[in-house]
Amino acid sequence: MMERLDQLQDPAARDAASAYLSKLDESLAARRKPVRADVRAGVEAHILEAIEHDASADAASLQKALTALGEPVDFASDWADAVEARYPQGALEQGVEFASARGRLIGQALASGLCVILGFVATLGLIGRLVAPESVGVFVLADGEIFIGTWTSYYAAIERDVVGAMTVPMCLALAALFFALGWIVRPRAMKK
């Protein structure tokens, strides 16, 4: 008598069961470990009953059982909500969860802010290059040092403009990239 779905003998049936359980795990990814384990055990028990604990069940009979059970996304969340009460959180666990959520939010805000600042720097570079192309860019100085930013020949002569005509499109691309990254990593609470 089979007790676990990974004991199915038919590779196609085993793959189908594994794919279904992966979808279930995805639906439960945000849940706590005991809640995930409870729901998963319930789902596995149901499927095993449906195929009568028969290790030689074929892919068709397994698929029939999975179809009757329904898509995990349609019931996993409600199921997890309902079993949450069985696993009350301790004060420490609640604190860790709260701190973790806050930490993630702060990390996202910092990363997003940094990206926006870099986006503005690239935009300023773009404007500066358009206004004063001889002073803004990536230069090799007469003494061989590489300089990035705004420069004046008062200090030392410029030997070579490294990026040259590509400076404007590069600044434009960098500005777009940083602003896009800033938007992507913005804190979840700010998303609509």
Added chain:
Amino acid sequence: MTDSRAEQARIERQMRKGVLGVAALAALLEAPAHGYALAQRLKDVLGSSVAEGTLYPLLASFEAAGWVKHDWDTQQAGPARKVHSLTPAGEQAAASLLTSWRETASRIEDMGK
């Protein structure tokens, strides 16, 4: 015509889904059952349009409400089975909901006469 049939099927699906909780309690009033057996019993009554997976969240919420409890059946071969049964509070709730269901169904039938 197709729209009419689709609309009828949609309402039937909603109706079956809506009465799933009452039907589950009524089935447990008949006899304790493990999840899969209960799902099959309900499928006999409500048809296959209600996914079996939707039964389990209901059972878990009934358990949280103190209406349903479970025991482990270790009599049969293989892994232990979780057998669900009604608590006295669940029996009361089931009886009350069934009365309400009958009254509602009766009123709806009267309207259609």
